[in-house]
Amino acid sequence: MSSIGYRRDIDGLRALAVLPVVLAHAGLPGFSGGFVGVDIFFVISGYLITSILVKEIGEDRFSLANFYERRARRILPALFFVLAATIAASWFVLPPEPFKELGQSVLATLLFVSNFWFWQSTEDYFGAGADWQPLLHTWSLSVEEQFYLFFPLLLCLLASRSRRSKLLVVAGLSILSLGYSIWATNALPFANYFLTPSRIWELGLGALLALGAFPQVRKAWLLELVAAAGIAMILCSVFVYDSSTPFPGIAALLPCIGAAALIWTGGCRQTVVARLLQLRILVAVGLISYSLYLWHWPILVLLRLLNGAAELPLILALAAIVLSLILAWLSWRFVEAPFRRTPAKGLSRRGLALSLGAVGTLIMSVSLVINIKKGVPSRLPEPVYSAYESARSRTPEERRCMKLAPSEGLCEVGAPDDDSQVDYLLWGDSHAGAFIPGFERWLEAEGYSGIVAAKSACAPLLDVIRLEMGASHGCDRFNEDVMGMLERRSDIGTVVLVARWALLAEGTRSPGEGGPSAVLGLAGDKDGPQINGVQSSRNYELFDYGLRQTIARIRASGRSVVIIEGIPEISFSVPLAIASAEFIGARVQAAPTLEQVVERNSRVRATFEALSEEFEIQRGSLVPELCPSECQIQVEGRSLYRDDDHLSTFGSEMLVPGLMNRLLMASSNIRPGG
Structure with a gap:
């Protein structure tokens, strides 16, 4: 399976990966395990990139410069667009400390180390503080780019080796990574989620597919059965897993093997599942999946700020999804697609380097200023800023x-x-x-x-x-x-x-x-x-x-x-809610009643x-x-809480x-x- 052409079913699989992520993050019921979509993306990426690398290396026309140019055309334009828009919007809505953290996370994202940054700053992908980080989702981009720093070089070193040797090396790395991830699920759960060593096996599984580890099969009944099992694995993980599921580790095998099964069977014949994945609506979503993934999380964070709580009402959650889809299509049509054209039809390599370099430098400079200026507190009225900082300080x-x-x-x-x-x-x-x-x-x-x-x-x-x-x-x-x-x-x-x-x-x-x-x-x-x-x-x-x-x-x-x-427990960050109400007129959620506290x-x-x-x-x-009746969260404008459940x-x-x-x-x- 080392040769690769366009496959509509893989774009459909991309849709099956991104939609659960978006729906889960929006808080729609029934999609508690939607975060596994990222793992499906890793398997897809490992398969597609390895297929291209193997073909080019085999034809003796591989170039690291060409490889990273393609990665830049694929990843950077839409990413830079979303980063710039997020910074601009956050200027008007984020209090100083979160705005400073945004500046730091932008720098980490530009350097493709945001997985390390969020591991250290939020610890937990599912933690309450993560709900307010506009760029939390970029951790997965960093994992991919870190993987592709060494993997092409590894394949080049193995170019003269037999296919069996290549399979053994990639399988060995993948098994080591999986073993580490299983161990780290209990020993180092936060590092296990964010860091690349725990995810190599997921990309490696896709790479093994591309290297031909799973042979072509002609038995239609077997392929139909494997494809049905594959989509069942993915749907089971989406609907059954939740934030309490130890992850990745063993639990990640279910969606990853499911994705690998769909890629493998779809490459052998047109199964019923492959035809379903080629439905026009799924292919369309798959084409914009990267932009959709980039846009959905900052939009959700913005609406949480305006709403004053991490959990959005259904109408706002649906609005976030629709807005994400619209911006994703616009981003794909006018940003992604033009930059992905080959030099003969679009920007030359020099033009690409100059344009992306200029934009990247500008974004990095703005982020440094935000960090140096500590979130630019002058954007807030002084009494609001003082009250906010006082509430959060220890x-x-x-x-x-x-x-x-x-x-x-x-x-x-x-x-x-x-x-x-x-x-x-x-x-x-x-x-x-x-x-x-x-x-x-x-x-x-x-x-x-x-x-x-x-x-x-x-x-x-x-x-x-x-x-x-x-x-x-x-x-x-x-x-x-x-x-x-x-x-x-x-x-x-x-x-x-x-x-x-x-x-x-x-x-x-x-x-x-x-x-x-x-x-x-x-x-x-x-x-x-x-x-x-x-x-x-x-x-x-x-x-x-x-x-x-x-x-x-x-x-x-x-x-x-x-x-x-x-x-x-108040269920929302009290200092942030009070500051946002004064700063941008955000709604302050009602605090729990005495009856609710007693019941809890x-x-x-x-x-x-x-x-x-x-x-x-x-x-x-x-x-x-x-809580004399309804719980009070402030006295004369001073917050009684430093977040949602700790006293200030x-x-x-x-x-x-x-x-x-x-x-x-x-x-x-x-x-x-x-």
Whole structure:
């Protein structure tokens, strides 16, 4: 299958790849696994590019300069157009910090390292912060271009070798990549998603097709069966997978093998599936698929900003899809197609280099200025900018405390103690970190001292881990170290536990909030989470089990326990919503009602009540202050939240001291000393 001509069924397959991506990102129900479209694109790309390379190398007319010229004509014009339009639109809608991040992501995109940038800046492709990154989708372009930096050279080195040798080398690389991806699914899940080593096998699968790893078959019934199975694999992954599916790893085999099956069978004969893929509407979408992929995500982010929430109403989601299709056609017709013409009919190589070089330099220069000017805050009225920055900022103590493990010495807060005795331990996840400013203010006012054990996405649940965070997260080790430290010390009279309890117990995020599910498991369990020997995949049981373990050991050490109930989850970034309302007149979504907060936390409260009776623990809640009826998100224009579910410094300092005073007065069991 090394020779290649135009195949309408592959353009149809492109449509089958891009449409689920667009529909999933728009939030249309039923397409939760639409992100697998990117993996289908990788297989298609590996097949088409390798087919061309093999043909040219075999005819002794391959040139790296020609190869990269074709890549430039194919990729850069539409990309530059979308980057320029995104920067222009973002000038009018993005607050300074997101605008600065956009400038940085533009630079990363131009250098084809945006997969590294988003891995470091957002960590999680499905995370809540990713919903507001206009260029998040460019990570896949970077993966492809990084692959094509070395793959043509590899094929040139293998040119004199037999076809069997080529197959063995490409298959070996692909198997190594797949093995790494399977391992990294649990060990390094975020790097696994974004970085090229985990994706080489997907491109390699397409390359193996082009190298003839799968021979021509004449049996019509067999080809029809394989083609039907291939499209079933793709549709199954689109409709069944979701953000909680460990990916890529083994799960990516389903859509990738499905795509490979359709490419292979379509090259052997006109199957029923191949004829379906050649329908005019699918071929038309396939032709504009690259531009459609480029346009859809920035448009969705823009509409989220205007709407004030990550989840779009159906009418806006449909409008985004229609607008993306229109802009994709215009981009394909007037940008992609003219630049893709050969030098004889279009721009010469010199003209191409000059025009793309000039535009690329201009975009890079603008991005550098945006970054240097820190998002150009002068675009916003000064009071709006100050309020926004204040809401999002963290105190030095919070930043310092969130980085320390018990073995390094936990950070101290509150009033200094001459005899080095500590009165309180604050223990929890990033919600405990957001609790620090108010907690420290209370300690200082009352003359107490405290230490903080806080780790992001690491609630104080002994023997329980967040599976989606990966083994490298080390939450189980962190919590065991904290507990060991407690059991060795004779001071610290009271332990205050703070976490995002509802997310842990339910697994799902609050309605309207983007981001992945929280998937709990038992630490060190290779066969799935088990409780008392009975396998369980339910978060609530593991939450209840882990919290019970923690409280039992703290109480056995002779200390008091205080649980701070969860902060009401707002489902949208409060500082961004407030700033956008002032800056561009965006709609501010209604905050949850008290009834919704109570319903969201009903099972958590049941566990708290049972543990309160069993272990004589105390509970505190900020829900009465934050949600007298409908939850409040600001006071006199100052945000009580720094995002959608963490208290801002202002909110913490305003609310936490009063809460701690009420708890101290309500119970003699809450004692500062050991």
